[in-house]
Every structure is written in structure tokens, then in C-alpha cells.
Amino acid sequence: MLTVRALKRLHISVSFDLQDGECVALQGPSGVGKTQLLRSIADLDPNEGMVKLDGTLREAMPAPAWRKRVTYLAAEPGWWSDIVQDHFSGWDDALPLVTRLGLPRSCGPWPIQRLSTGERQRLGLVRALMLRSRVLLLDEPTSALDSASTAAVESLIAERISNGTSVVWSTHDNAQARRVGSRVFVMNADGGIEENRP
């Protein structure tokens, strides 16, 4: 279980629990701080408050180990190499997920720039899923995708959730929030969250 208590970053101040195998949809107007909240849980920005995974404080473990368990995925993933397969420690292991999300098997040696925005978004998701993290913090993971690709991503994440992965899924799509989330958090301009049942 992920426990977040009095997490503070800029104007944001939130507390919530996330059970194993639960998905919470995170909504709110652009600029309200959804990305800041997700990044703070992953400890990518300086923040205050208590965050625990299964009762273990994140400060009790090195930050890289925390982020392998509680993984943030940006809406526009970054790339540290020009070549697709250089972003994976085992490209062959990633191929089943790559093809399942509609990317060509042959794209391993391709330059990243050859991929469209939507393809890069799906590839970024595959890269994050290869970690098999306990918690996924997904920041608008389907914002650049068509409906078929969105359905493929939702189905893949649903499988992970049924296997015990917890997810916070930020989205502007109300229908998607109701589809993927067992609860919906709406972030307000004061930096707090209100909980709605879908």
C-alpha cells in the first residue's frame, strides 16, 4: 500500500492511501499541479511530508531504489539515446509489450526521431512497464494516442492492476477517468484533492 501524508510541494498539500491493485484517476484543470504531485510522490522534486510503501518510508531507501518501485512516467517521455533499443536493458524481453502496443517489431535499431509522438508515448510506457514497479504514476499516458491505441494501453494497465500494481492515472478525459479509476481525485486550485466515486 502507498501511503501519502501531508505531502507538500509549492501550493500542493495532499494526503491519501492507495491500495495494492487499485487505480486512482487524477483530474483537474491544466496548471493546477497534477504533474507536480506525481513528481513529488516519485521524489523527483524537493518536497515535504511522509510517503511510505508497505510501511517503509521512502527516505529509508536510496532514491533510485524508491523510483524503481514507485515510477513516474511523463506525458512526453525523454530519451537519453538516439536509438530505440538503447533505452532497454533487454530489447528482446520488451518485444512482447512493444508489439502489443502496436509498435513494429523492427523498430529496435530505429532512431527515436523516426517515431511519431504517439509511438514515442507508447514506447515510453513500455520502458516504464519493464521495471515491473509496485506503483505507477502515469501522467496523461494516452494524451497523444488514437482510440485504438488508448484502448490497448488501458487494457495492458488493467492487467497490471489485476496483478497487484497500484496506479495513479492523470487524465483530462472524464470518460477515461471513470473507466480506469476505482476512485477519482479532483485537484483544486488550492492544491488539495477531493475524492469522487466514478
Next chain:
Amino acid sequence: MSYIHLAYGDLVLPALLVVMDGALSLALRLKLEKQLAIATVRMVLQLILVGYVLTFLFAVVSPLWTALAAVAMVLFASREIVARQKRRLPGIWSYGLGAGCMLLAAGTVTMFALLTELRPDPWYHPRYALPLLGMILGNTMTGISLGLDVLTNSLVRERAAVEACLALGGTRYQALLPVLRDALRSGFTPIMNSMAAIGLVSLPGMMTGQILAGVEPIDAVKYQLLIMFLIAGGTGLGTLAAVTGGARLLTDHRHRLRLDRILTAE
């Protein structure tokens, strides 16, 4: 060993060449004449001043005065490094990192040369220590300032890539490695270009000076080789220290990228 003595009056005719540059600027409306005049006056005053300072230092041969002169040179060089940065580190680090790395790198290789190869008596004799330090500082300063400039600019430009690696559980060193490599390459480039061109395209100032002062060319070459080896070592050491130090300052103990610590120059 003999050389042709120059009086101040002998410099009037060559100085007319700078006046010619000023006239060109006026004629072509380059608007450089004021800057050119200021730079020329500064150069003349600085060189005459340093001439008197060195004359004094060579006369007293004091370790304290030599050390003071060396510290002053390092401080001026660190000020120059900061002036060349588009993006700066905050507070004391903007000067402290460059000054510390130059002191480490230039100081180490200067001491190395004084204690192993040149061995003047006394070992801190300013006639050897200060010109050596000056030449090494000038080149190390270029390496450090280029390395830091590429480091800060690349981190801002490559933020998404660096943070993607961090978000996936990479350490700050794994995430910054491509940027560190670019910064180090940039810091090394001038000295490597200089080593490749020396003797064919350019005759270095120190060697030319020694030849003009009556030293045999092959002896001047040996001195120049010594200086180039020292400069290469100092540049490598200084750039490595500055770039890794800068990387450490721009991340924190929780392996977060801290671009909020970079100040953009006005």
C-alpha cells in the same frame, strides 16, 4: 644569449597598427572604436603594471609574495570564468567552483613541474613559478569555462532525457553521464586543437619569446613541449573537477536534478 632591446619609443610605430584598426572601425561604422581604445589602454596599463610587479617579485624572491601573486591570478581567472557563463551557479559557487578547480589543477601541475623537471633554487622562485602558473591558468580557465558552459546548457536542454533516466531508477551519475561526456569533450577540445596545430599553423608565444630573447630554437622547443604537457594535464584535471563538481551541485542527495540552482546571466 643576447636580444634586441626595445625602448618605449620603439612601440609607437607598431601601436599605429591598432590606430589603423580604429580607423577601419570608424570608416566601416563597426562601432568598435570605443571598445578597441579601452581594450588597448587596459592592455598597456595591465602589462606595464605586471612588468613592475614581476620585477619586484623577482627582486624579493619571497614565498609569501609569490603565493599572494598566484592567488590573485587564480581569483582574476575565476572572475573570467564566471563572466563567460551564460548560466551560472548560485552564490559563492559561481566563483568558488572555478577558483577551487583552477587552484587544484594549475597548482598541482605547476608544483609538479617545479619540483620534478625545472627544480629552480629556491623551488618557488617567481621567475619560474609565476610564468608557468600563468600559462597553465590561461588554458585551464578556457577548459573549465567551456566545460561548465556546456554542462549547464546541456542540462537545461536535455532535462527530459536526464529526468527520464532518474524516474526509471537511474542514479544521478548514470542520468548525467551523456551530458558529462559532452561537457568534458568541449573542455578538452581547445587544447587538443592547439596541440594539433602547434608548429605547423602557429608558433606559440612563449617559444617565440624565447627565440627572440636569443635561446636556441631546439631549447625553446623543449620548454614549449614541457609547457604543452603541463597545460594538457592541467586542463584535463581542472575540467574533470569542474564538470563533476558542477554536476554534483546541480543534483542533490536524493538524485534529483536541481535546475532551480542555475541562475541565468542578465
